[in-house]
Amino acid sequence: MKRFVSSIVLTLLAAAAVPVAAAEALKIGAPAPDFTLPSVAGGNVALKDLLAKNKAVAVIFIATRCPYSNGYNARMAALGKEYQAKGVAVVGINSNSTEPADEVKEHATKQGFTFPVLKDAGNKVADLYSANKTPEVFVIDPKGALLYHGRIDETHDRPNDVRSPDLRNALEAILAGKPVPAAETKSFGCSIKRA
Amino acid sequence: MPGPLALVAGGLLLGASVAVAAEPVKQLLPKHYQARVVAPRQGRALLVNFWATWCEPCREELPALVAASQQFKSRDVAVVLVSLDSYKTGRTAVPAFLEKQRIPFVCWLLKAHDAQPFIELVDKSWDGALPYSVLYDRKGKLVGRLSGKQTQSSFIEAIKKALS
Numbered sequence: 001m002k003r004f005v006s007s008i009v010l011t012l013l014a015a016a017a018v019p020v021a022a023a024e025a026l027k028i029g030a031p032a033p034d035f036t037l038p039s040v041a042g043g044n045v046a047l048k049d050l051l052a053k054n055k056a057v058a059v060i061f062i063a064t065r066c067p068y069s070n071g072y073n074a075r076m077a078a079l080g081k082e083y084q085a086k087g088v089a090v091v092g093i094n095s096n097s098t099e100p101a102d103e104v105k106e107h108a109t110k111q112g113f114t115f116p117v118l119k120d121a122g123n124k125v126a127d128l129y130s131a132n133k134t135p136e137v138f139v140i141d142p143k144g145a146l147l148y149h150g151r152i153d154e155t156h157d158r159p160n161d162v163r164s165p166d167l168r169n170a171l172e173a174i175l176a177g178k179p180v181p182a183a184e185t186k187s188f189g190c191s192i193k194r195a
Numbered sequence: 196m197p198g199p200l201a202l203v204a205g206g207l208l209l210g211a212s213v214a215v216a217a218e219p220v221k222q223l224l225p226k227h228y229q230a231r232v233v234a235p236r237q238g239r240a241l242l243v244n245f246w247a248t249w250c251e252p253c254r255e256e257l258p259a260l261v262a263a264s265q266q267f268k269s270r271d272v273a274v275v276l277v278s279l280d281s282y283k284t285g286r287t288a289v290p291a292f293l294e295k296q297r298i299p300f301v302c303w304l305l306k307a308h309d310a311q312p313f314i315e316l317v318d319k320s321w322d323g324a325l326p327y328s329v330l331y332d333r334k335g336k337l338v339g340r341l342s343g344k345q346t347q348s349s350f351i352e353a354i355k356k357a358l359s
Contacts, residue, residue, distance in 0.1 A: 025322065037289035107309045130341075132322035151323075156307040164309060186314045188279050190250055191324040191343050 066190035071156030133189030150185030223303035263350035
């Protein structure tokens with residue numbers, strides 16, 4: 001009986017995980033949900049404040065322990081510096097229940113991230129965005145509309161062989177006032193470890 | 196290339212002990228997915244598990260998949276793996292992991308510079324997050340998806356649905 005109940009509980013837990021992961025993604029052009037989250041460096045960061053001061057905001061769901069996300073660390077650090085100077089805010093969000101805030105802070109410091117990294121306890125913002133993996137990028141215009149959703153580029157482990165710099169292409173198009181050439185892209189990634 | 200021998204081996208392994216050694220990992224080009232992974236297994240329900248050695252929940256769920264597969268007869272159900280490790284490192288890391296963990300399934304290693312066309316080809320509703328499994332019925336029609344880390348029970352339920 002105990003075994004039977006355990007089996008049911010495990011089944012329910014697995015079933016419960018699927019709808020969240022399979023939740024419908026935000027559509028391009030749809031309003032991006034506002035959020036306010038604590039930065040691991042201290043203080044809170046609100047999306048609406050970033051939107052008010054910038055030409056666009058790139059929200060990147062990241063991880064400390066995901067080798068796929070970590071393959072992009074140097075590129076994320078470089079993109080952050082380059083585009084912050086051009087008036088685009090970059091913000092990292094860590095929604096993994098398995099990665100505590102102090103670990104996220106240490107990781108951000110070690111990787112030289114100059115953009116704020118926020119801790120999404122309870123993965124509430126990941127749920128709002130239907131973010132499912134790391135890294136996963138959402139670019140939002142000052143009016144709060146989603147302009148780009150997807151990957152940074154097509155290769156996590158060959159930074160010198162990037163042929164499709166999709167996030168960079170999107171940001172350049174936005175800064176030039178042009179439509180984003182590929183507004184939705186896909187890549188592999190670590191699933192977000194939800195609470 | 197997975198010929199009849201691989202098919203037979205994959206089928207027999209389902210009901211066998213997990214102590215059976217894994218087959219050599221094969222290269223998979225995206226354009227060969229249907230012809231080499233799905234089509235040869237028509238007549239049985241098929242679960243294709245997409246995983247990578249760098250993916251912790253993928254590694255964690257494989258024993259549950261092995262246990263789940265052993266609940267079915269090899270003539271009814273096939274389970275195969277597709278590794279999404281980098282082709283460069285995966286050629287050694289994937290077989291080493293499968294052998295060490297005694298994972299008995301047929302496994303391919305994807306060879307593709309850009310994953311996006313492969314993700315779209317397998318399942319347009321898949322966003323690329325791992326682990327991910329798709330299930331095909333006996334006619335080779337995609338009838339189920341499992342996103343995120345699964346349990347033995349959830350694998351069994353999904354396979355039963357693919358068989359029904």
